[in-house]
Amino acid sequence: MHRHMGELGALSLAVLMSLSSGASGELALSANDGKAVLVDGVNAVPANPPADSVTVIDLNATPPKVIAEIPAPTSVIGPPSSVAIARDESFALVTGASKIDPADPKKTVPDDKLTVIDLKASPPKVSAQLQAGQGAAGVSINRAGTLALVANRSEGTVSVFSIAGNTLTPVGKVNLGDDKAGPSHVAITPDGKTALVTRDGDNKISVLSIDGTKVEHTKRDISAGLRPYGLVVHPNGKVAVAANIGTGSGDADTVSVIDIEAKPPRVVHTVTVGQTPEGIALSPDGAFLAVGVMNGSNKPKNSPFFNDYGLVKVLSLKGNELVPLTEAKVGHWCQGLAWSKGNRTLLVQCMVEKEIMVFSFDGKELKPAGSIKFNAGPAGIRTAEP
Secondary structure (H helix, E strand, O other): OEOOOOEOOOOOHHHHHHOOOOOOOOEEEEEEEOOOEEEOOEEEOOOOOOOOEEEEEEOOOOOOEEEEEEEOOOOOOOOOOOEEEOOOOOEEEEEEEEEEEOOEEEEEEEEEEEEEEEOOOOOOEEEEEEEOOOOEEEEEEOOOOOEEEEEEOOOOEEEEEEEEOOEEEEEEEEEOOOOOOOEEEEEEOOOOOEEEEEEOOOOEEEEEEEEOOEEEEEEEEEOOOOOEEEEEEOOOOOEEEEEEOOOOOOOOEEEEEEEOOOOOOEEEEEEEEEOOEEEEEEOOOOOEEEEEEOOOOOOOOOOOOOOOOEEEEEEEEEOOEEEEEEEEEEOOOEEEEEEOHHHOEEEEEEOOOOEEEEEEEOOOOEEEEEEEEOOOEEEEEEEOOO
16 A cells, blocks of 8 residues: 555554554545456456455545554445544444455455454554444444444345444344345434445345334335435435446436434435446435446447546535536545545545546535545445544
8 A cells, every 4th residue: 555655554653643543533444455456347367366455534634644554354345434424533343245266376265254353453454353234335333323224236135243442243134025025224323223224135225223223124215215225314314315326238327315203214306417426425424425437437348438537526515406506637556535524524435546636626616636646445444434
């Protein structure tokens, strides 16, 4: 992994001193997949792949800067919400949905890894590694820091973990049907009583009830659009937004607003955004939605749907309605997005370029503000939720 100046492997004395009491302030964590590259629209395992890693980024710095790198299993498979940070930034969770096939180093197979990272250690370090379910993808921590949920894409379940301090204990799984359901991401409401699970395998969003560590499928399944994937809940808990990535057939895809307070919860508004809206992120105050649109940048170059750039779009969210505001060109096969506090900075991960593009935002326009280079493809990113 590279910083703007030199190799991250030799952290400067100043950075080491800044980590004397662990990482703190305003952090983003990037999960980086070394075993995935895009070769003319086809996902492949590179020869001699770099190790997977997790990068800790200080968003208080201008421009944002890397302050630590931790080896840990990660994966580009699944939505780019494979990272979750505790609200107090004391620890983080990272999933690894795939690993290199022991029988064939040119292929990957599903994996079940959930890694706990101690962000208060100096420097931050892995404190535990657990098993979730096959294809462990999207992960979330409740506001109280007492419960974590993991969507397992390859087995149709959601893993439930209790949390005491920074210690996780598995307490069961919620079965959503079969492995074809494809649970991709799970998001928890601010009151900790409800969770929503996107299911890109059968085009549903399941509503879960939460009572302590008892998590159950309410049997309410929402129809948002084709292949709901990414999902974010507004800080006020009243609405959520789902990204519907579609079938990858070149058609314009959508994002949908879900009224969580309705009984039962339901989709109330949908907006077309373009080909394959993989990444999705709400600003900390919930006023703006950032959407990472593949825009055909992940297609073979001879495809009629290929474009030589992706897009990041910002929409304003007012009540239950999304209104397009601005957009900017980004790289290829771009994944996750993350806002800084105050909505002043937006990070966009791009797998092909192996970089995070940094944009400044003034409430109306996005402007390029630098980039952070990596050795492995940045595949998932989160900040602590407000």
